[in-house]
Amino acid sequence: METDCAQMQERLSNLRRTIHKCPELGFQEIETGKLIAKTLSDLGLEVQTNVNKTGVVGVLKGAKPGRTIAFRADMDALPIQELNETPYKSQKPNVMHACGHDGNTTILLGTAMLLCQQKDSLCGNVKFIFQPSEEAPPGGAKGMIEEGVLENPKVDAVVGVHVDTDHPIGKASVRFGAHTANADRIHIVIKGRGGHAAQPHKCVDPIYISAMVIQAIHGLPSRFVDPVEPFVVTLGKISGGDTFNVIPNDVEILGTVRTVTTETQDRVLEQIRLIVETIPKTYNGEGTIEVRRGYPVCINDAGISSLIQECCEAELGEDTVSVGTTPSMGGEDFAYFAQKVPSSVLMVGVRNEELGMVYPWHHARFDMDERGLVIGAKCLARIATTFLCRD
Numbered sequence: 001m002e003t004d005c006a007q008m009q010e011r012l013s014n015l016r017r018t019i020h021k022c023p024e025l026g027f028q029e030i031e032t033g034k035l036i037a038k039t040l041s042d043l044g045l046e047v048q049t050n051v052n053k054t055g056v057v058g059v060l061k062g063a064k065p066g067r068t069i070a071f072r073a074d075m076d077a078l079p080i081q082e083l084n085e086t087p088y089k090s091q092k093p094n095v096m097h098a099c100g101h102d103g104n105t106t107i108l109l110g111t112a113m114l115l116c117q118q119k120d121s122l123c124g125n126v127k128f129i130f131q132p133s134e135e136a137p138p139g140g141a142k143g144m145i146e147e148g149v150l151e152n153p154k155v156d157a158v159v160g161v162h163v164d165t166d167h168p169i170g171k172a173s174v175r176f177g178a179h180t181a182n183a184d185r186i187h188i189v190i191k192g193r194g195g196h197a198a199q200p201h202k203c204v205d206p207i208y209i210s211a212m213v214i215q216a217i218h219g220l221p222s223r224f225v226d227p228v229e230p231f232v233v234t235l236g237k238i239s240g241g242d243t244f245n246v247i248p249n250d251v252e253i254l255g256t257v258r259t260v261t262t263e264t265q266d267r268v269l270e271q272i273r274l275i276v277e278t279i280p281k282t283y284n285g286e287g288t289i290e291v292r293r294g295y296p297v298c299i300n301d302a303g304i305s306s307l308i309q310e311c312c313e314a315e316l317g318e319d320t321v322s323v324g325t326t327p328s329m330g331g332e333d334f335a336y337f338a339q340k341v342p343s344s345v346l347m348v349g350v351r352n353e354e355l356g357m358v359y360p361w362h363h364a365r366f367d368m369d370e371r372g373l374v375i376g377a378k379c380l381a382r383i384a385t386t387f388l389c390r391d
């Protein structure tokens with residue numbers, strides 16, 4: 001058994017490193033998809049490729065009939081220049097698996113390897129969904145669902161998996177309730193009338209007006225939303241003006257609004273629109289806003305979260321699974337699966353202080369303790385067998 005485990009570790013580390021060396025951006029996951037499809041078909045799974053462009057789906061049919069559980073991993077990388085100096089560092093300039101989707105993908109492949117060995121005793125099916133383009137909205141999940149990934153066989157539950165450097169190796173976590181937030185984008189333009197810096201009374205200064213608008217928007221969390229409800233607004237980019245002695249014509253502001261209920265989402269976006277349209281008017285300017293709704297809030301199903309907790313504790317031991325009830329305010333298009341069938345996300349701890357694997361997602365030094373690959377695969381395999389043997 002121990003050599004089995006060492007072999008599996010080596011196999012999964014190698015797979016992950018192959019994917020890590022050749023990262024691909026959203027909807028360009030050609031080589032990654034080929035590697036996935038080959039690994040799955042070598043295991044004897046039915047494989048479907050080009051699902052929503054570059055997605056790959058594998059189905060493992062158990063010997064006996066039963067329900068179907070699906071696992072989902074995302075496969076895309078980010079436009080980041082890797083700063084790690086490892087033998088398996090990214091070979092592509094400005095593209096890097098900085099969110100660990102190489103790990104998520106490998107965990108699913110490992111799960112397929114483990115479950116293949118138990119095929120004869122499986123009651124039902126396991127579907128492996130390798131999804132393109134999680135990082136760039138509109139994302140790859142929606143299109144896969146539209147192409148029927150949750151049908152034939154019909155999927156009864158979906159479990160997502162994500163490696164996580166917030167939790168140490170050997171630990172896992174799962175949330176009850178909201179997993180991630182509604183992640184919407186706003187684009188504001190404040191129009192004024194430019195002129196000489198020494199004659200502001202003959203101009204309409206959009207920089208001054210922007211300051212009022214920004215102030216008002218940042219008042220929303222403290223004065224407008226229930227203090228115990230998660231809500232964040234960040235204005236991440238502001239641009240306007242060229243030099244110290246000229247009042248510019250306009251200012252552009254980009255930001256993001258994160259909420260966990262549709263009611264607050266609608267109220268807050270409407271209030272921001274009012275602020276943007278009315279405050280500039282008071283100063284003879286004009287404000288316009290464009291809202292782009294992003295991924296919706298991802299709600300984990302309590303039953304599936306319990307199943308994840310139970311199986312991970314059985315696999316990893318007591319007190320290894322931390323249970324959260326507050327969401328990450330990030331966005332995640334796994335939300336679209338969760339809207340259709342009971343779903344939840346397993347977070348696999350891959351932090352290792354000694355090895356310096358401590359950097360957060362989307363950091364140019366992100367790396368993971370690869371023992372998490374085997375751990376993740378074992379947990380998912382146990383989740384599958386537990387789910388399928390229950391009615």
Ligand SMILES: [Zn+2]
Nearest residue numbers: 099135361362
């Ligand atoms: Zn990410």
Ligand SMILES: [Zn+2]
Nearest residue numbers: 099100101162
């Ligand atoms: Zn991610």
